[in-house]
Amino acid sequence: MADEGPQGTKRDFLFLATGAGLAVGAGAVAWPFVASMAPDAATVAAGAPLDVDLSPIQDGQIVNVFWRGKLIFVRKLTEKEVTDMKAVSLSDMIDPATFDSRVKKGHDQWLVSYGNCTHLGCVPIGHSGNYEGWSCPCHGSQFDAVGRVRRGPAPTNLPIPPYAFETDTKIKIGEEGGKAVA
Missing domain, CATH: 2.102.10.10 (Rieske [2Fe-2S] iron-sulphur domain)
Structure with a gap:
């Protein structure tokens, strides 16, 4: 049972790191689409x-x-x-x-x-x-x-x-x- 503690911590870290990486990647992909909906400088x-x-x-x-x-x-x-x-x-x-x-x-x-x-x-x-x-x-x-x-x-x-x-x-x-x- 002493081995499960460190494994659980590594697994939690991997899930957290993977989730954060996916969130940043999704934001990077979505940003150009969101930015394209803003009015351009001439309109403003x-x-x-x-x-x-x-x-x-x-x-x-x-x-x-x-x-x-x-x-x-x-x-x-x-x-x-x-x-x-x-x-x-x-x-x-x-x-x-x-x-x-x-x-x-x-x-x-x-x-x-x-x-x-x-x-x-x-x-x-x-x-x-x-x-x-x-x-x-x-x-x-x-x-x-x-x-x-x-x-x-x-x-x-x-x-x-x-x-x-x-x-x-x-x-x-x-x-x-x-x-x-x-």
Whole structure:
């Protein structure tokens, strides 16, 4: 019986070592499959806030950027456009909105809006139509320079994404008041 003690200990150790080796091996085999289900870096980054440098944008210019796979218009309004857009009567609009509700206070020369028509999602053409803004080539909706729908079947204005000014020449789309939007 004195021989069974050490044999039992060796056997227990062999079972434990074999089990641990199998567990590590199974983990090594399973890891690539589990890792393949994680989103790639581009997908993770697509939801991250987007910094936009405004300094190269000229008066009247519209720049297109993408955030979370959505087209965003960034437009620097001219002084005339600001004056004209402030003077528009709310009764002339399909979806009434004041100029000040479309731009950030203190930065009224900048419009940041989603870039798809609110009728069927087409991309309106900039600097076209009767209202100094955009017109949709598919169904004829027209938006003014601050993205308010003025004519056509589009039911609402171009939506405003969450964004914040970090400096006078830099905005962060995907943040509002310095807090990231999920």
